[in-house]
Amino acid sequence: GAGVSQSPSNKVTEKGKDVELRCDPISGHTALYWYRQRLGQGLEFLIYFQGNSAPDKSGLPSDRFSAERTGESVSTLTIQRTQQEDSAVYLCASSFGTSGGAPQETQYFGPGTRLLVL
Amino acid sequence: AQSVAQPEDQVNVAEGNPLTVKCTYSVSGNPYLFWYVQYPNRGLQFLLKYITGDNLVKGSYGFEAEFNKSQTSFHLKKPSALVSDSALYFCAVRDPYLYTGGFKTIFGAGTRLFVKA
Numbered sequence A: 001g002a003g004v005s006q007s008p009s010n011k012v013t014e015k016g017k018d019v020e021l022r023c024d025p026i027s028g029h030t031a032l033y034w035y036r037q038r039l040g041q042g043l044e045f046l047i048y049f050q051g052n053s054a055p056d057k058s059g060l061p062s063d064r065f066s067a068e069r070t071g072e073s074v075s076t077l078t079i080q081r082t083q084q085e086d087s088a089v090y091l092c093a094s095s096f097g098t099s100g101g102a103p104q105e106t107q108y109f110g111p112g113t114r115l116l117v118l
Numbered sequence B: 001a002q003s004v005a006q007p008e009d010q011v012n013v014a015e016g017n018p019l020t021v022k023c024t025y026s027v028s029g030n031p032y033l034f035w036y037v038q039y040p041n042r043g044l045q046f047l048l049k050y051i052t053g054d055n056l057v058k059g060s061y062g063f064e065a066e067f068n069k070s071q072t073s074f075h076l077k078k079p080s081a082l083v084s085d086s087a088l089y090f091c092a093v094r095d096p097y098l099y100t101g102g103f104k105t106i107f108g109a110g111t112r113l114f115v116k117a
Helices: none
Strands: A003-008 A010-013 A019-024 A031-037 A043-050 A065-069 A075-080 A086-093 A111-118 B003-005 B010-014 B019-021 B025-028 B032-038 B045-052 B056-058 B066-067 B073-077 B087-094 B111-115
Touching: A003 A086, A010 A019, A010 B025, A019 A086, A019 A111, A031 A075, A043 A075, B003 B087, B010 B019, B019 B111, B025 B073, B032 B056, B032 B066, B032 B073, B045 B056, B045 B066, B073 B087
Parallel strands: A010 A111, B010 B111
Antiparallel strands: A003 A019, A019 A075, A031 A043, A031 A086, A065 A075, A086 A111, B003 B025, B019 B073, B032 B045, B032 B087, B056 B066, B066 B073, B087 B111
């Protein structure tokens, strides 16, 4: 079956340019997460979407980062005026989530987008 | 706020020997705990989780983990390591209470496991 897909797989950009990363979650998954993984480091939570609830944006590192999600489908992560420290692998994950209770479901990860800011 | 620590950057073990990858956590209330694995050039994969019930949780590829509330630990174990187990392992914790932990899953920094033939 189809898993989480992300595009592009690789992105090289110049400092100061804007980039947009895309995530297609598994069909039926109401919860969607974005993480950042810098080279040699762990996963850093960025943002979480659950159904029609307000997203948890508490992990976004600055106001240059934003994300949107259309209903319970595609999500885009936008980084404006990219900086070299934004270079990382950006991972998207989705899960069934829950309604009314704490989410506990397993997250399924996409292959990631490797971003390099020159 | 919840946090998770993986005290070892790297674990080396000989094939056939038992392996342990350590994880400790900090969260209010009873945590939801997860282990994920990242093989070279592949995405993160779920291994196992503890939500409630038996403290010993069995997962994929022969791995298991033991939830120890008094020690706030969730160490990953396997009785007999394989060379193919060599990968990067992440422990993760989620606070089940929405109003204190929100929806975040916090991941540890990862432990690289090397299994020598």
